[in-house]
């Protein structure tokens with residue numbers, strides 16, 4: 001292998017694939033990045049066997065070939081180089097790659113590319129095209145609700161469903177549920193449903209930044225892998241095997257009170273309360289009062305800590321229905337308010353012991369459910 | 378090489394794809410359980426026609442333990458820290474104690490929740506499952522009862538009776554039998570380029586365990602240790618009471634070596650008895666025939682018999698946490714003398 005490429009391209013490519021490098025693995029090659037020439041470009045790839053990221057960068061190829069180099073060493077070295085042309089040459093016999101850039105030289109010892117796992121490519125599986133901005137927003141509005149502890153592997157994933165012209169993403173961790181829909185420009189022939197690890201989707205969202213063309217999603221025939229194809233990057237993820245809970249049953253079908261507030265006002269009030277909530281199992285209380293002769297509807301947000309004290313914040317609200325008091329985990333509230341991207345949010349409640357449902361005003365493509373915390377009197 | 382019946386039965390099940398999801402291979406350390414497990418994994422993942430072909434990329438990756446969908450798990454040393462310590466080195470000897478911990482079973486479950494990366498199956502080989510801690514074994518039971526659909530599990534153990542009955546009963550069990558010395562001798566010469574004289578000795582010492590013989594051939598340390606253990610015994614036989622007590626003290630310090638030392642001594646006294654009974658062609662320690670004959674002549678059959686039993690009893694005491702130094706003192710003082 002002999003080629004040259006630009007330092008900034010290589011640094012950027014390495015930063016994209018490096019998230020998939022395995023930090024501790026019994027297979028040493030998983031700590032390496034694959035470098036291979038492919039149709040006049042340089043292909044970079046890394047995998048931790050749960051996810052694989054491949055990225056192609058422009059290169060001047062003089063001699064075809066492939067090797068794998070330790071991700072950390074290669075990344076740190078390339079990042080330290082000036083923005084100039086890098087020349088690369090592999091000595092097949094010693095599996096050592098010589099890098100030269102401006103007045104810097106390095107020899108990096110690698111592992112034979114034969115050892116690198118075979119990364120699945122876009123086969124003849126069913127393909128779905130989706131706009132990058134829509135996909136990114138859907139990912140951001142659901143993945144944060146997925147479980148981070150591995151005791152129930154299906155909950156560390158996001159349920160992704162395509163049916164006719166509707167795409168749905170849903171994530172839940174046992175305390176909250178986030179569901180987001182969107183309309184596809186081209187309907188799918190047969191319904192597809194898969195559980196994709198939340199981490200992999202977050203990687204997809206991360207690399208869609210300068211993507212303009214639609215992203216192609218393909219689920220492989222035996223349904224064990226999903227592939228996201230971008231212009232110069234591909235992300236493959238293992239699917240999670242198992243049954244995702246029927247989330248439609250978690251969403252309450254009726255409510256007693258519907259409270260509409262300005263998102264940023266609630267966000268600020270929750271932020272102020274979390275200072276005190278931290279020492280009280282993260283509990284914040286919402287006292288919801290409809291308009292009466294004394295004044296307009298309002299929500300009073302309070303948190304009380306035995307050590308630090310307490311706080312009270314009032315915000316204006318449009319309240320339809322009965323007064324109600326309900327408590328939530330402050331972090332859950334903050335996280336959902338953070339990803340709404342909408343000026344107004346509606347909270348639907350039935351009682352202090354029933355789940356709270358968050359919706360966007362004037363839109364029915366997003367639902368978020370949070371289990372209430374117990375209100376001790 | 379060897380275990381043809383097991384290979385035939387497994388090959389049939391692979392050919393017809395009538396495969397159990399869990400297997401248990403039992404037999405003494407070094408008899409070839411893991412080798413057979415790798416073979417079976419190759420048969421399952423092979424991309425060639427005659428599974429396992431041994432030549433296709435999956436077969437070759439498995440042979441070098443480099444296949445992403447074939448994982449070999451075995452116990453870790455005591456007080457091993459999963460987050461800080463580097464991967465544990467191979468065992469110093471067959472007797473080194475390790476434990477399969479619940480953390481390893483949890484990681485395994487996590488991995489199995491994902492589909493295979495490049496192979497047909499996700500295969501896990503759990504070596505020496507008798508070393509699993511109770512909570513690990515109980516946690517594993519869940520995986521064994523409801524394995525994800527792409528999973529194949531292979532357990533190895535010294536004996537099925539050392540596992541929880543609920544585990545053994547959920548596996549298809551293959552008890553591997555020791556091979557004939559001639560078979561091992563031939564394998565060492567033909568496949569591992571061993572010198573004939575060396576192959577003959579290793580074949581005898583291996584007690585039918587090809588894996589042991591191959592490792593001893595590839596790594597002199599095992600044979601060196603065996604020679605040292607026999608030298609200790611032979612010197613002790615010519616020593617007086619005070620010297621034997623000192624020897625017991627120094628031997629007791631290397632407690633990890635004791636099971637293998639006693640195993641070696643047991644083989645020695647068996648040989649002495651064989652010669653005394655006129656059955657000299659079946660001895661194990663063929664490289665030390667002169668010393669064996671000398672002792673068979675010098676000691677009575679009764680002395681050899683008593684010593685054999687004493688060595689066996691000492692080995693048993695040591696598994697019961699008896700003070701090693703005391704046990705060795707008793708044994709050494711009771712060895713026959715000049």
Ligand SMILES: [Zn+2]
Pocket residue numbers: 419422423424425428429430431432433434435436
């Ligand atoms: Zn093969």
